[in-house]
Amino acid sequence: MENQKLSYISWAVLxxxxxxxxxxxxxRSSNANTKPFSFAINDSVSKKAVTVGFEYPKDWxxxxxxxxxxxxxxLKTPKTYVLIDKQTLTxxxxxxAQAVVNQRNFEEYTEISSEDLKINDLNAVKIGFSYTDNGIxxxxxxxxxxxxxxxxxxIVITYFAPEKDYAKSIGDFGKLIKSISITSSNLK
Amino acid sequence: MLTVFVFLNRLxxxxxxxxxxxxxxxxxxxxxxxxxxxxxxxxxAVCSWLLDGTLLSLSGxxxxxxxxxxxLLPGLLWLWFFYMEDxxxxxxxxxxxxxxxxxxxxxxxxSKPITALFVPEVSVFDQNLLxxxxxxxxxxxxxxxxxxxxxxxxxxYFSNEFNEPADGVIYSIAAGLGFAAVYNFEYLVQMDAMNxxxxxxxxxxxxxxxxxxxxxxxxxxxxxxxxxxxxxxxxMFMAIGLILAAFLNGLYWTVLTNVQGMNFSILKELAISxxxxxxxxxxxxxxxxxxxxxxxxxxxxxxxx
Numbered sequence: 001m002e003n004q005k006l007s008y009i010s011w012a013v014l015x016x017x018x019x020x021x022x023x024x025x026x027x028r029s030s031n032a033n034t035k036p037f038s039f040a041i042n043d044s045v046s047k048k049a050v051t052v053g054f055e056y057p058k059d060w061x062x063x064x065x066x067x068x069x070x071x072x073x074x075l076k077t078p079k080t081y082v083l084i085d086k087q088t089l090t091x092x093x094x095x096x097a098q099a100v101v102n103q104r105n106f107e108e109y110t111e112i113s114s115e116d117l118k119i120n121d122l123n124a125v126k127i128g129f130s131y132t133d134n135g136i137x138x139x140x141x142x143x144x145x146x147x148x149x150x151x152x153x154x155i156v157i158t159y160f161a162p163e164k165d166y167a168k169s170i171g172d173f174g175k176l177i178k179s180i181s182i183t184s185s186n187l188k
Numbered sequence: 189m190l191t192v193f194v195f196l197n198r199l200x201x202x203x204x205x206x207x208x209x210x211x212x213x214x215x216x217x218x219x220x221x222x223x224x225x226x227x228x229x230x231x232x233a234v235c236s237w238l239l240d241g242t243l244l245s246l247s248g249x250x251x252x253x254x255x256x257x258x259x260l261l262p263g264l265l266w267l268w269f270f271y272m273e274d275x276x277x278x279x280x281x282x283x284x285x286x287x288x289x290x291x292x293x294x295x296x297x298x299s300k301p302i303t304a305l306f307v308p309e310v311s312v313f314d315q316n317l318l319x320x321x322x323x324x325x326x327x328x329x330x331x332x333x334x335x336x337x338x339x340x341x342x343x344x345y346f347s348n349e350f351n352e353p354a355d356g357v358i359y360s361i362a363a364g365l366g367f368a369a370v371y372n373f374e375y376l377v378q379m380d381a382m383n384x385x386x387x388x389x390x391x392x393x394x395x396x397x398x399x400x401x402x403x404x405x406x407x408x409x410x411x412x413x414x415x416x417x418x419x420x421x422x423x424m425f426m427a428i429g430l431i432l433a434a435f436l437n438g439l440y441w442t443v444l445t446n447v448q449g450m451n452f453s454i455l456k457e458l459a460i461s462x463x464x465x466x467x468x469x470x471x472x473x474x475x476x477x478x479x480x481x482x483x484x485x486x487x488x489x490x491x492x493x
Contacts, residue, residue: 006413010341011423012430016334019431023326024306027319048380118454121383123241148243148381184380 033058034179039070041086043149048184050147052155055179056082057172079136080161080169082176087144089152094125094144098156102142106131112139119145120182130163139166143177224269225396225469228262229462232392236454240385247380255376258388262395263288263365263372270361270399283349284362291339291366299335299367303328320445325438329401332367333433336402339363340409341426356410357403357472364402368395386454393461397440400468405433407475440464 038053056072063071063081073081090097095114103109106129113128124145131138142158159173246254271284307327337360344350344359372391376382408429412422444460 005419006346007419007423010426011420012427013334013338013341015427016330016337016430016434019326019434020302020306020330020334023322023330024308027308027323027327118386121386 035060037062037070037072037084039084041147041149041153041155043151043153048149050149050153050182050184052145052147053181053183054176056176060172074169077161077165077168079133079138080165081159082173083156083158083160085156085158087154087156089146089154094123094146094154095127097154098125098127098142098144102127102129106133106140108132117143119143119177119180122146122148122182137163139163141170141173145180145182147182219473220269220272222469222473224266225462225465227269228266228392228396229458229465231262232389232458232462233455235388235392236385236458238385239388240383240454242384243381244384245381251377255373259369259372259376259391262392263369266395266399267362267365270358277352279355279358280349283344283347284358287339287344287359287362288366288369290343291336291363292370293366294335294339294363295367295370298338299332302331302335306331317442317446321438321442324441324445325435328441329434329437330430332398333401333405333430333437336360336363336367336398336433337405337409337426337430339367340406345409345413350410350413353407353410353414356408356413357406357475360402360406360409361399364398365395367402368398371398389454389458393457396461396465397437400465400472401433401437401440403472404436404468404475405429407472408432436468 034055035058036053037056038051040049040051042049057074059075060072060082061075063073065071065083067085069083069085071081071083087097087101092100099111109129109131111127111129113126115126117124117126122145124143127142127144129140129142131140138160139162140158140160142156145155145157147153147155157177159170161169244254267284267288271278271281307323340356340360340363344355349355350359372394375390376387379387406429409426412425412429415422415425417425440461443464444457447456447460
């Protein structure tokens with residue numbers, strides 16, 4: 001086949017570049033609707049720090065607790081909040097270890113659903129359960145992530161809401177879980 | 189293992205063909221590019237099934253060697269399958285490997301910095317389906333495909349070795365595989381501990397989709413180079429290929445992200461990529477077959493000495 005004259009100037013490249021600029025213009029986004037949250041867990045055996053971070057809605061606030069856990073509460077719906085805690089994995093596995101804690105902490109604890117997940121390539125479990133709090137029917141969704149540290153740490157992130165308000169913010173909780181990023185770095 | 193696989197595949201296909209007597213189906217199922225896809229999908233499925241949950245923690249030079257081995261092997265294997273498929277005038281191996289390496293270099297030198305510059309850290313809270321698709325198509329997909337396009341358009345495109353329409357597909361796949369190799373390598377070396385089942389399947393998935401999107405674009409590059417249209421017409425044809433590849437790239441990642449959601453499963457991810465790749469390959473096969481049949485070297489007298 002005879003080789004015809006080939007141009008060094010490519011209009012296709014120009015069209016591609018224009019589309020990238022258009023995409024950039026259309027999708028410029030600020031994270032004005034969310035706030036970042038992160039905490040680190042030091043693994044003294046492997047001399048590594050595991051940092052867990054995620055985003056949560058701006059109309060939620062960090063709330064004080066008297067325990068070694070963090071609490072993010074909704075400003076819109078009373079008694080609706082997310083609790084972030086660290087637990088130690090036992091021989092009973094992710095779900096088994098937490099089931100004992102849940103049964104101890106929640107009145108009329110009833111497990112509704114359970115599902116295995118992978119978060120940042122780590123093993124995780126999602127548990128749905130109901131309980132009562134001072135006579136109010138509550139519902140919760142709990143995500144447990146095995147951090148694979150030598151100290152067998154797992155993080156427990158739980159969304160609590162009165163049964164009637166549960167559906168209002170479960171979507172935001174799903175997004176919060178989706179935004180989780182777990183990274184490890186060497187301790188100095 | 190490869191010989192056993194090819195033998196079993198042929199056996200299966202002959203059984204199928206004797207039933208249906210369909211020549212076209214046989215031709216498609218026995219072509220080496222398709223065999224390469226099936227082999228990679230099988231490796232991915234076996235790894236995700238047997239190795240899911242197997243943690244590997246490597247450091248220093250061992251991690252580097254593991255990353256090089258695991259990232260290069262599937263890419264070069266598939267490149268070899270496509271090389272075998274180019275039946276009338278095979279491309280020089282050093283040219284294919286050169287374009288593969290160039291694809292890797294441009295991925296590192298162009299795609300990564302441009303992506304970091306333009307792709308916003310879109311919060312999952314702000315993302316609706318349309319904005320997810322726009323980011324995946326116009327930004328990530330377009331940047332990746334444009335870089336692969338530049339690799340082919342400003343290197344091998346002007347070479348005398350690019351002498352038939354099918355070469356567009358072969359060289360674009362080589363560039364796409366080189367590109368995927370660098371992304372896969374970076375994915376592997378940054379991990380302290382890896383779940384082997386997930387990691388190997390993800391590497392294979394990325395190779396499969398990048399090669400197939402680049403192959404579609406390559407068909408348009410090859411067709412444009414040997415068309416009788418003026419330069420402007422050729423460029424338009426190449427632009428269509430580029431946009432189509434970026435569109436498929438964006439569509440694939442949007443579907444994958446939304447089907448997976450919170451209920452992650454590596455087998456589901458593999459099934460989605462395998463399904464997409466086989467459908468796109470089927471289309472590309474017929475396009476490629478047209479290109480190969482249009483080869484000036486189909487007639488042995490025209491073969492270069």
